[in-house]
Every structure is written in C-alpha cells, then in structure tokens.
Amino acid sequence: MSTTTREWHLAARPHGEPTPEDFRLVEVPVPEPGEGQVVVRMVAMSVDPYMRGRMRSGPSYAPPWEVGAVMSGGAVGRVVASRAPDLPEGTLVLTDAAWREIAVLDAGAVRRLPSPTDVPPSWFLGVLGMPGLTAYAGLFRVAAFTPGDDVLVSGAAGAVGSLAGQFARLRGAGSVVGSAGSPEKVAWLTGELGFTTAFDYHSGVAEGVAAAAPDGVDVFFDNVGGAHLEAAIGALRVHGRAALCGSISGYNAVEPPPGPRNMSLMVGKRLTLRGFLVGDHTDLRAEFTDTVSGWLRSGDLVVRETEYQGIENAVPAFLDLMRGVNTGKMVVRLTSDPD
Amino acid sequence: MSTTTREWHLAARPHGEPTPEDFRLVEVPVPEPGEGQVVVRMVAMSVDPYMRGRMRSGPSYAPPWEVGAVMSGGAVGRVVASRAPDLPEGTLVLTDAAWREIAVLDAGAVRRLPSPTDVPPSWFLGVLGMPGLTAYAGLFRVAAFTPGDDVLVSGAAGAVGSLAGQFARLRGAGSVVGSAGSPEKVAWLTGELGFTTAFDYHSGVAEGVAAAAPDGVDVFFDNVGGAHLEAAIGALRVHGRAALCGSISGYNAVEPPPGPRNMSLMVGKRLTLRGFLVGDHTDLRAEFTDTVSGWLRSGDLVVRETEYQGIENAVPAFLDLMRGVNTGKMVVRLTSDPD
Structure with a gap:
C-alpha cells in the first residue's frame, strides 16, 4: 500500500470563473487506520456543478470548502485495509471524501455498495446516485x-x-x-x-x-x-x-x-x-433505485459518462464541466477496479 | 324608472398609465326586459387592479374590454323590475355587469345575495366577495x-x-x-x-x-x-x-x-x-364564507372601504386605485340602498 496519497486543496476563492491556480495538488502521508476505521482507495470521483458554490465562503446548503484544506465530494472506493468488522477488505463503498486517492475514514462515513455490482461502480455517482x-x-x-x-x-x-x-x-x-x-x-x-x-x-x-x-x-x-x-x-x-x-x-x-x-x-x-x-427527497431512494435499475436492465435507459483519468485531472474535469465540455455524467477515474 | 342609464365605454387602449381620455361616459336607453330577464339598478360597483389587464388586447385570463363598448366588472345591485320568477323585485344580486347604473340581464347572469343582509351590500365586492x-x-x-x-x-x-x-x-x-x-x-x-x-x-x-x-x-x-x-x-x-x-x-x-x-x-x-x-378556488367558497362571516360577527376582522360616489366617479376611482389612493377596498356607490 502507498504510504502517501495525493489530494486537491482549495488554494483560493475564485472571483468569476475558477482557474487552475485556485487549486493545489498536494502529496500527504496516509495515516494508520484506528479502531473502527477503514482505508479506502478511490475508484472514481464525482465533479458536479454544485461544487462551484462550495468554493464560496458564507452560508449555503453545502458547507464551503476551506482555503488551504482538502476539498470533499462524492466518490466510489474500495476498502483496502480495515479495522471495522462490517466493512472487510474489498468492500465497495460510497463516500463524500474524494478529491484524494486514498482516505482513512470512520466506518460511519461510508455507505456500503453491492459488490460485485452488475453496473460499473462509477454509476453510483450518476444514474444510480x-x-x-x-x-x-x-x-x-x-x-x-x-x-x-x-x-x-x-x-x-x-x-x-x-x-x-x-x-x-x-x-x-x-x-x-x-x-x-x-x-x-x-x-x-x-x-x-x-x-x-x-x-x-x-x-x-x-x-x-x-x-x-x-x-x-x-x-x-x-x-x-x-x-x-x-x-x-x-x-x-x-x-x-x-x-x-x-x-x-x-x-x-x-x-x-x-x-x-x-x-x-x-x-x-x-x-x-x-x-x-x-x-x-432521500425517502424516494428505494423507489428510485428499483425503478431505475429496472430501466437499466431492460436497456430502456441510456447512460453515458465523460471520464477523465487520474487525480491530476480532477481539476481540469471540474473546470471543463463548468464550461459544458461533458456529455452525460463527468467522472474522474482514479484507479482501475476489477468490477 | 329611468328610461336611460349612464355607462362607461372604453374609448382607447392606454399606453402606460391610463388617463381619463381612455374612457367615455355614455347615456343609453334602458331596453324593456324580455322573458326571464331582470332590470338591475346597481347599488355599488367594484374597481380592481386586474381590470388594467382588461384594457389590453390579446389573450389574458379575463377577456379584454372592447374599444367602443361598455366595460364590465363586479357590482351589487337590486332587482327593480322582473320577468324572472325566481328573482322578484327587491332581490339583491351580484353581477359582472357594472360600469353602468342600470342593466337588463338574464336571470342566469346574476347571483342572488341574502337580503336583507346583515352586512353592507358592498362587502360582497370585498371581504365577502x-x-x-x-x-x-x-x-x-x-x-x-x-x-x-x-x-x-x-x-x-x-x-x-x-x-x-x-x-x-x-x-x-x-x-x-x-x-x-x-x-x-x-x-x-x-x-x-x-x-x-x-x-x-x-x-x-x-x-x-x-x-x-x-x-x-x-x-x-x-x-x-x-x-x-x-x-x-x-x-x-x-x-x-x-x-x-x-x-x-x-x-x-x-x-x-x-x-x-x-x-x-x-x-x-x-x-x-x-x-x-x-x-x-371557488370550491373553497362555502368554507370561506363561514369562516369570514364568523370573524366579522365576532369583530375580529376589520373592514375598511374607500368609497367614491356616483357613476361619473367610477373612472376617477379606478385611476386612483391604480395610484394606490385607496385604503381597503375601493368601491363606487351608485345608489343609496335601504339595506
């Protein structure tokens, strides 16, 4: 396992259109997991328009990202080391801990996903997310x-x-x-x-x-x-x-x-x-999952992703999203995954 | 009974703020009522902000007033001659036939009001209307x-x-x-x-x-x-x-x-x-009438009207309404009424 990971920090609050200079890619050590924690290697992370609001200070519905600190956002990852009995190594999880390659997280900060999945894991950031x-x-x-x-x-x-x-x-x-x-x-x-x-x-x-x-x-x-x-x-x-x-x-x-x-x-x-x-509207989740899974199985629903590769391309993916470069869901692939 | 009545015609469609020149007060004969018709002498007529929209041509939720023709709008009136058995002389009615002193109307074009009322008839143009x-x-x-x-x-x-x-x-x-x-x-x-x-x-x-x-x-x-x-x-x-x-x-x-x-x-x-x-929302009318009548009886609800007198002051009342001169409901008193 790597003993370091890369993660994106907010470097500055943009005025107008964000630029690459508003972000900084930082290499940091991965701490040892404590009792009840898991080490998650991210498979794919999400970039979403709502994140533009998190670059601002001041009250909003999602807490602002702090300047000089790691950003957060949805990701699908794989448990690669575990000190949480319910989340053994190999478990596929959904977290809000991305903009990084590896994170050490409390068990309560992840949601277990079906594994092996019958859909690509990144779809839990899009059509099923x-x-x-x-x-x-x-x-x-x-x-x-x-x-x-x-x-x-x-x-x-x-x-x-x-x-x-x-x-x-x-x-x-x-x-x-x-x-x-x-x-x-x-x-x-x-x-x-x-x-x-x-x-x-x-x-x-x-x-x-x-x-x-x-x-x-x-x-x-x-x-x-x-x-x-x-x-x-x-x-x-x-x-x-x-x-x-x-x-x-x-x-x-x-x-x-x-x-x-x-x-x-x-x-x-x-x-x-x-x-x-x-x-x-999370009370609709079960109905939503049933319905949409059915449409996916029948082939009635078309899913397309625009995929960028590697943590270093997460910020370019976000900036391109804000310019409308993507078709369908914009995701950043961080590691290949056997599923 | 008068054999003529006065009524307001739309003279021109205003561009911007309406002026007195956009209206014309006309004296016309009162026709004899036919079978199933009543002659209604208006007690009070309503001027309302929505009427500004009726001065425009083109589609809207209320039909536009026609240039050169009598305008219409809510009024409370008294049946003064009747050839409709259900609406004997003396009946207090609600009509959409004002901007005139006297109108000959089909029985189906009026709604019977309680008479004698325990509230001023003009309140059926406001708090109870x-x-x-x-x-x-x-x-x-x-x-x-x-x-x-x-x-x-x-x-x-x-x-x-x-x-x-x-x-x-x-x-x-x-x-x-x-x-x-x-x-x-x-x-x-x-x-x-x-x-x-x-x-x-x-x-x-x-x-x-x-x-x-x-x-x-x-x-x-x-x-x-x-x-x-x-x-x-x-x-x-x-x-x-x-x-x-x-x-x-x-x-x-x-x-x-x-x-x-x-x-x-x-x-x-x-x-x-x-x-x-x-x-x-007319399905709420019974509930509304019960509730508001109760508040009126208990004295909890305060009603004020701004009253202008006489058909000749109907247009001034409307123009003043549009300028916010009124406090409470703006009404035009057309005849004194024993109620």
Missing part, C-alpha cells in the same frame, strides 16, 4: 409530472438533464424537448436518448424554445437558470410547473444576473416554480 | 400557511392584502409584516389591523423588508411584484412559499420590467413561488 435521484425527485415529485405532459429540460445533455428527459419519456411524456450546448449533444439527445426534439442554445434560448415547443410545455426541469428560466416561464402553459434544480449559467457571475422579466405571467397562467435539493 | 376569497385561497391553499408562520404581505393596505394579513393573524401567524404606500396606511396596519409591523415602501423595498423581517419570513403574499418579489425571495426562509396574486407595480409598464436577480436562491432555500387566480 445523487444525479439520478435528483432527476427522479425533481421530475416526479417537485414538478409533479404526469403522463402526457410536455416537458422541457435545460442542460439536457448533462448528468441530471439527460436522466430527467429520459425519465419523462419512459413515463409517457407527450413530448420531451432538450436544450444543450453543441450540435453533437443535440444529435445525441434526439438520437440515442429519444428526446422528441432539441436545440443548441447558442443560437438563442428564446428562439430555441419557441421553435422547439411552439405550443408550450407543461413541465420545465431547469439546470441552467437565467435566459432559460425566462424562456420557460413564457412557454409554460396554464398550471405549468417548473422544478428548479440549478442555475449553472449564473454560478460564475460576479454581479447579480438579470432576472426573468416575465414573472407577471405566473399569475394569469397559475405557474408554480419550485426550487429543490436532492437531500430533502 | 372576490377579494376576500382571493386572500383566503392564496394564503391558506396556495401558500399553504400554517400557524406559527411569519408572513409578509405586499400591498397590505389594499382590498386583498388587508385581508390576507388579518387572516394570517387570526389563524395564528408568528408575525405579520405589511408593506404599504403611505405613513397613514402603515399606521392603520399596525394599529387597527393588528399587523406586527409595517413599512412604507417609498423608503426602499429591500430596506423595508430587511428592517421589518430581519430573520426572514415563511410566507409571502404578493400583490405588487417587481422589487417586492425580489426582496421577498431574499427574505424567505428554507422551504418558504409565495402566493403570487398580482403585480400592480408592473401593470402600466411599457417595457418588460426587470426581474428578480436572486432567482438562484430558490434552489438552496427550496422556495416555492406559485401564481394563482381566484377562479380556480
């Missing part, structure tokens, strides 16, 4: 989707959006419209993923929505905010509902971004806009 | 108020706002904060109406909210929109809810008004913003 439950809870509970609804998804080629759109299709949406950031993503949405139609928002968000959904939509699943939210408020029909999952368009903003100028439409159309966090 | 049900449905259903909630009301000295705030108090709000447009209104809210605190928004909306509710609120009842909505999104706590009833600050806008710049807060705070129209 937090992004999957986010899409599921947002669409079915927060937006109160019902079969026949016409659905608009922003950030539709991302980890959450690509699932939300497919979940809508699989549950009988009237139509599913996706907004994405490149012609290749648009082609993927309308091809392999089975979206009804899709558009590249670089050609205009309002124009894209108007062309793709000229008769409006019933549900909006928003990962982007800003102009997408304004266009969606315009497109939502009477009694339309929006689940507000994120607003990546504004995460690097230095000044408050303009708000939707058409909020007054909410009264006449009796619209509901509802922000949500997946952490409020 | 559409504005009352709006406040009731908005607070208790749309915003899902629960006892203990801290509540913020914009337009709190208006017909709907003054009721929404009192309903919250009567159902056990933790605190009720009101925003209004003059020191006199503020004094009325914190005095007779029992609001916990209130502020004059002319001194700054964001500042007023921050000073009046430094620890935030759980529910926002919005009649104003614009800066009030932005400030409320900032002030709402985790799982906060807003009932969007109207946005009078933008009704005369020629250009789209700026939207709230802090929509991204909706995710982390899991806020719900919900627009509504009273017409979707």
Whole structure:
C-alpha cells in the first residue's frame, strides 16, 4: 500500500470563473487506520456543478470548502485495509471524501455498495446516485409530472438533464424537448436518448424554445437558470410547473444576473416554480433505485459518462464541466477496479 | 324608472398609465326586459387592479374590454323590475355587469345575495366577495400557511392584502409584516389591523423588508411584484412559499420590467413561488364564507372601504386605485340602498 496519497486543496476563492491556480495538488502521508476505521482507495470521483458554490465562503446548503484544506465530494472506493468488522477488505463503498486517492475514514462515513455490482461502480455517482435521484425527485415529485405532459429540460445533455428527459419519456411524456450546448449533444439527445426534439442554445434560448415547443410545455426541469428560466416561464402553459434544480449559467457571475422579466405571467397562467435539493427527497431512494435499475436492465435507459483519468485531472474535469465540455455524467477515474 | 342609464365605454387602449381620455361616459336607453330577464339598478360597483389587464388586447385570463363598448366588472345591485320568477323585485344580486347604473340581464347572469343582509351590500365586492376569497385561497391553499408562520404581505393596505394579513393573524401567524404606500396606511396596519409591523415602501423595498423581517419570513403574499418579489425571495426562509396574486407595480409598464436577480436562491432555500387566480378556488367558497362571516360577527376582522360616489366617479376611482389612493377596498356607490 502507498504510504502517501495525493489530494486537491482549495488554494483560493475564485472571483468569476475558477482557474487552475485556485487549486493545489498536494502529496500527504496516509495515516494508520484506528479502531473502527477503514482505508479506502478511490475508484472514481464525482465533479458536479454544485461544487462551484462550495468554493464560496458564507452560508449555503453545502458547507464551503476551506482555503488551504482538502476539498470533499462524492466518490466510489474500495476498502483496502480495515479495522471495522462490517466493512472487510474489498468492500465497495460510497463516500463524500474524494478529491484524494486514498482516505482513512470512520466506518460511519461510508455507505456500503453491492459488490460485485452488475453496473460499473462509477454509476453510483450518476444514474444510480445523487444525479439520478435528483432527476427522479425533481421530475416526479417537485414538478409533479404526469403522463402526457410536455416537458422541457435545460442542460439536457448533462448528468441530471439527460436522466430527467429520459425519465419523462419512459413515463409517457407527450413530448420531451432538450436544450444543450453543441450540435453533437443535440444529435445525441434526439438520437440515442429519444428526446422528441432539441436545440443548441447558442443560437438563442428564446428562439430555441419557441421553435422547439411552439405550443408550450407543461413541465420545465431547469439546470441552467437565467435566459432559460425566462424562456420557460413564457412557454409554460396554464398550471405549468417548473422544478428548479440549478442555475449553472449564473454560478460564475460576479454581479447579480438579470432576472426573468416575465414573472407577471405566473399569475394569469397559475405557474408554480419550485426550487429543490436532492437531500430533502432521500425517502424516494428505494423507489428510485428499483425503478431505475429496472430501466437499466431492460436497456430502456441510456447512460453515458465523460471520464477523465487520474487525480491530476480532477481539476481540469471540474473546470471543463463548468464550461459544458461533458456529455452525460463527468467522472474522474482514479484507479482501475476489477468490477 | 329611468328610461336611460349612464355607462362607461372604453374609448382607447392606454399606453402606460391610463388617463381619463381612455374612457367615455355614455347615456343609453334602458331596453324593456324580455322573458326571464331582470332590470338591475346597481347599488355599488367594484374597481380592481386586474381590470388594467382588461384594457389590453390579446389573450389574458379575463377577456379584454372592447374599444367602443361598455366595460364590465363586479357590482351589487337590486332587482327593480322582473320577468324572472325566481328573482322578484327587491332581490339583491351580484353581477359582472357594472360600469353602468342600470342593466337588463338574464336571470342566469346574476347571483342572488341574502337580503336583507346583515352586512353592507358592498362587502360582497370585498371581504365577502372576490377579494376576500382571493386572500383566503392564496394564503391558506396556495401558500399553504400554517400557524406559527411569519408572513409578509405586499400591498397590505389594499382590498386583498388587508385581508390576507388579518387572516394570517387570526389563524395564528408568528408575525405579520405589511408593506404599504403611505405613513397613514402603515399606521392603520399596525394599529387597527393588528399587523406586527409595517413599512412604507417609498423608503426602499429591500430596506423595508430587511428592517421589518430581519430573520426572514415563511410566507409571502404578493400583490405588487417587481422589487417586492425580489426582496421577498431574499427574505424567505428554507422551504418558504409565495402566493403570487398580482403585480400592480408592473401593470402600466411599457417595457418588460426587470426581474428578480436572486432567482438562484430558490434552489438552496427550496422556495416555492406559485401564481394563482381566484377562479380556480371557488370550491373553497362555502368554507370561506363561514369562516369570514364568523370573524366579522365576532369583530375580529376589520373592514375598511374607500368609497367614491356616483357613476361619473367610477373612472376617477379606478385611476386612483391604480395610484394606490385607496385604503381597503375601493368601491363606487351608485345608489343609496335601504339595506
């Protein structure tokens, strides 16, 4: 076993778009595990848009990363040494301890995953993990989707959006419209993923929505905010509902971004806009896991990852995620794993 | 009986703030009632902010008034001649046929009111009518108020706002904060109406909210929109809810008004913003009438009207309403009535 590991520290709080200089890769010794602890070698770690918020100081729903300290985030890892009887060597676990290759963790800080899994371990960071439950809870509970609804998804080629759109299709949406950031993503949405139609928002968000959904939509699943939210408020029909999952368009903003100028439409159309966090909806996890596992087994649900290799590429992966380089879930592979 | 009546016609669609020149008072003959019709002499008519929308062409939730034709709106009137057996002379009725002194109406176009009433007939245009049900449905259903909630009301000295705030108090709000447009209104809210605190928004909306509710609120009842909505999104706590009833600050806008710049807060705070129209909630009418009648009988609920006199003052009343001159419900008294 290595006696050192590499880990990413936050070097500075960015003003605007983060840069590589805001992070520092540090080599540190791996301590000996104490009683009740395990040594976990990370197989894959997650980079997610919400992490941009953790780079800020001040109160937020996830605690801020501290400058000069290791960052944290979701990862799947393998127990390589154990002083916890319930977590023998070889156990596959989910942790929030990544941005490092090896971590020594209390048994209570990890969640045991099925092993051997019938899916790649990294899928517990995506379709079977937090992004999957986010899409599921947002669409079915927060937006109160019902079969026949016409659905608009922003950030539709991302980890959450690509699932939300497919979940809508699989549950009988009237139509599913996706907004994405490149012609290749648009082609993927309308091809392999089975979206009804899709558009590249670089050609205009309002124009894209108007062309793709000229008769409006019933549900909006928003990962982007800003102009997408304004266009969606315009497109939502009477009694339309929006689940507000994120607003990546504004995460690097230095000044408050303009708000939707058409909020007054909410009264006449009796619209509901509802922000949500997946952490409020963990009671859906069993139902979600059953349902999505079934769709995976039947082949109805398409999963794609954009995978970067090696801890040294975790920050490039995060920076590229914030620029929309990924298609599907962005993950960083840290070690090969026999599963 | 008069053989002529006066009625207001829409003369032009305003651009921006309506002016007296957009309306015309016309004297017309009163036709003879046909079989199944009644002649109704209006006792009091309503002017309401939503009517600004009816001055526009194009689709909206209430049909637009036509240029050159009589306008319509809520009124309480007395049957003065009848060819409808169920509506004998003397019956007090609610109609949508005002902006006129006398109307000949099909029996199906009026709703019978209790007569003699134990409340002034004009209250069926306010506390016991559409504005009352709006406040009731908005607070208790749309915003899902629960006892203990801290509540913020914009337009709190208006017909709907003054009721929404009192309903919250009567159902056990933790605190009720009101925003209004003059020191006199503020004094009325914190005095007779029992609001916990209130502020004059002319001194700054964001500042007023921050000073009046430094620890935030759980529910926002919005009649104003614009800066009030932005400030409320900032002030709402985790799982906060807003009932969007109207946005009078933008009704005369020629250009789209700026939207709230802090929509991204909706995710982390899991806020719900919900627009509504009273017409979707008429199933609450019996419960509403029972509850509010009880509060009126016990003297717990304070009702104030701003009353203008005579059909010739209906347009001045409407224009003053749009400028916030009224305290409580704005009504136009058209005839004295023995009740």
